[in-house]
Amino acid sequence: GAGVSQSPSNKVTEKGKDVELRCDPISGHTALYWYRQSLGQGLEFLIYFQGNSAPDKSGLPSDRFSAERTGGSVSTLTIQRTQQEDSAVYLCASSLQGLSTEAFFGQGTRLTVV
Amino acid sequence: KNEVEQSPQNLTAQEGEFITINCSYSVGISALHWLQQHPGGGIVSLFMLSSGKKKHGRLIATINIQEKHSSLHITASHPRDSAVYICAAYGGSQGNLIFGKGTKLSVKP
Numbered sequence: 001g002a003g004v005s006q007s008p009s010n011k012v013t014e015k016g017k018d019v020e021l022r023c024d025p026i027s028g029h030t031a032l033y034w035y036r037q038s039l040g041q042g043l044e045f046l047i048y049f050q051g052n053s054a055p056d057k058s059g060l061p062s063d064r065f066s067a068e069r070t071g072g073s074v075s076t077l078t079i080q081r082t083q084q085e086d087s088a089v090y091l092c093a094s095s096l097q098g099l100s101t102e103a104f105f106g107q108g109t110r111l112t113v114v
Numbered sequence: 115k116n117e118v119e120q121s122p123q124n125l126t127a128q129e130g131e132f133i134t135i136n137c138s139y140s141v142g143i144s145a146l147h148w149l150q151q152h153p154g155g156g157i158v159s160l161f162m163l164s165s166g167k168k169k170h171g172r173l174i175a176t177i178n179i180q181e182k183h184s185s186l187h188i189t190a191s192h193p194r195d196s197a198v199y200i201c202a203a204y205g206g207s208q209g210n211l212i213f214g215k216g217t218k219l220s221v222k223p
Contacts, residue, residue, distance in 0.1 A: 033210070043200065045210035056210060091157060099204035099211060100145045100164070105157035 002026075004106035006092050012112045013082055021077040021109045025094030032075050033095075033103065034067060038088040046090075049075060050098065082113045117141050118203050120214035127221050133188040135217045137201030140182065147211060148175050148186050149200040157200075160186070191221045 005024040013019050025032050034046040045059040049069045060066070064083075069075040079086055089108040095101045118139045127133050137146070148160040161168050161175040163184065168175050172191075177184040188195055198218050202211040 035211075042215045043202075043211075043213040045212075048210055059210060093157075099147075102159055102162040103147060103211070104159060105149070107156045 004092055004094050004104050006090075006106035006109050008109060009107060010110045010112075012114060015084060015113055016081055018078065018080045019082055019111065021079075021090050021111070023075045023077070023092030023094075023106060025073065025075070025092070026104055027073075029094035029096055029104075030072065031095045031098045031101075032069060033093045034075070034077050035091045035093065036088045037091060037108075038085075043091070046077070079111075082111075084113045087111055087113045116215070117212050118201055118214040120199075120201050120217050122217060123215065124218045125220070127191050127219070129192060129221055129223050131191050131221075133191050133195075133219065133221075135186045135199050135201075135219070137184045137186070137214055138182060139184075139201075139203045139212075141203055141205050141212060143179075143182075143203045143205055145204040146177055146184050147202040147204065148184075149202060151198040151200060151216070153197075160199075188219075193221045193223050196220050 007022045032049040036044045036046055047067050048056040051072045052069050064080045067077045089110050091108045092106045093103045095103040121136045145164045147162050150158045150160050163177045172189045174187040198216040200216045201214040204211055
């Protein structure tokens, strides 16, 4: 596609439910990143994919968070048993070969856990 | 101390003013990104720098690797430039960016 696409754009879920957030990177971009921005906070790194593998998962805040990427393209971030502190904007970015090349961001998914 | 520091935190300017946002970092980097985030959350990449200076329209970004400092300049500022500007450093050894806390710019007509 022309840009990084994320879906849904907004998600309201009940505490304790599982949610899946999707990211469609720019075609041909091998690197994909997930970030989180909580209300009033700066951006926080979650996970990085190079192709289908995730060499850096250091930012995932708990074992309720997982992510996968298939076919070197679409990525899914899954949050199990959501908590209110998971409420945030989840941003996805992709770049051609890693962060020495320009990163392009999606519009984000605003997750609200009630 | 944060590894990436931005100043000022908030900036209010009159339309037409020349604006400078500063970014200092303490980590060794292979690239530095300047990002723009408008209300509503969408992020746009403005520049990616590893040395020297880049210009795009009214925006200029410079980096001094020895001093570990980068600046973003906006010439002839306009209310539509109002946004949060974020500096992010890429250290090269991991896949993640280290973000500054952002500078909130408000340009008044």
